Amino acid sequence: MSGQSEAESMSEREAIEALETLGLSNYEAQVFVALQRLGSASAQAVSRRSEVPRSQVYGAADDLAERGLLEVVESSPKTYRPVGLSTARQLLTERLERETDRAFETLENLRASDPSPTGGDVSTLRGRQPIDDRIASLVGDAESTVVFVSPTAGSLTDDITAALRDAASGGVAATLVTAEPSLRDQFRGTPIEVFVMSEDNPADFAGRALMVDDRTVLLAAETDAEPVEEEALWTGDSSIGRILAAFMRSGMESGRDRHRDTS
Structure with missing residues (x-):
């Protein structure tokens, strides 16, 4: 040229x-x-x-x-x-x-079967859309409990919100942990429990997190790589999943206790 x-x-x-x-x-x-x-x-x-x-x-x-x-x-x-x-x-x-x-x-x-990972796998995902889709899918598979850590309103998509509402309406105990007070109003009138971390009960959110049925856990955070993008690790029905779920459950209960002490 x-x-x-x-x-x-x-x-x-x-x-x-x-x-x-x-x-x-x-x-x-x-x-x-x-x-x-x-x-x-x-x-x-x-x-x-x-x-x-x-x-x-x-x-x-x-x-x-x-x-x-x-x-x-x-x-x-x-x-x-x-x-x-x-x-x-x-x-x-x-x-x-x-x-x-x-x-x-x-x-x-060509697809022979459902490509979803089987129990015991540890999988990684990169990119906001695949992670959003996986969160919504895991919430949709919940049988008894769901805890979703959503630092801000922007951490929720329409599909994730719909999955949480559907799960809660179907009898799943659904909890949303956030630092955004407006989410309490968004889910008012639904069976979803919204726990807002206050200034007196702070939490440093590294990113989004999901726990399903005390055995499936997804952890997502933005990386330092350029361009900045979200990466996630998740595991379902595995020993690692149950250990991570126990830590999340303990942290959530501790947060509730501190909230009661300061309120």
């Missing part, structure tokens, strides 16, 4: 990488990006603007035309013109959605 500033080159590389993520090959992405700069151009001009050999421009451009992303101008020499960006966005988005649906339909057919 001769004749470009470093900033231009970096922007084009980012665009190329993004288009590859959306399903274009490297050559296809380079040709499409080059044509955004050139508007309408021959294979030779595209090759000069990009890092695609001229012999490879033709094939990449034909593939893009088949996808509906380029117009082929039958001139001498043949030239290419990109479709509008709104059209390209729609075409690539629809294709990505189709491929996503196809991939997961195939995976659903």
Whole structure:
């Protein structure tokens, strides 16, 4: 990409990488990006603007035309013109959605059984969404008790909230431990017990925590890695789970006792 500033080159590389993520090959992405700069151009001009050999421009451009992303101008020499960006966005988005649906339909057919870990496993998760989903799933599997440590209102998602409400309505003893007083109002009128740690009864929350049926425990905290993200460890129906549950139960009862002493 001769004749470009470093900033231009970096922007084009980012665009190329993004288009590859959306399903274009490297050559296809380079040709499409080059044509955004050139508007309408021959294979030779595209090759000069990009890092695609001229012999490879033709094939990449034909593939893009088949996808509906380029117009082929039958001139001498043949030239290419990109479709509008709104059209390209729609075409690539629809294709990505189709491929996503196809991939997961195939995976659903291939899956032999429920992939949930069996009792005794110790598992780790990374990323807020997978952890949120696992918390909601574990709460939904509760049979007798649930204790969820939610430092702030932001620690709760709609799915986790719904799972807690459903569990409590089904007879599960559900407790929410938090430092956010507003959560008491949020769950007022429900069977969920909300225990708010006051200034006179402080608690340093390292992150979110969940205990289910005194044997399944999930602990989640933000890491110091860049970018900052949440990581979690959880174990179900294992000796480690029962030990961690005993510590959580003891800490919760101790907190209740201190709260009664200061109230």
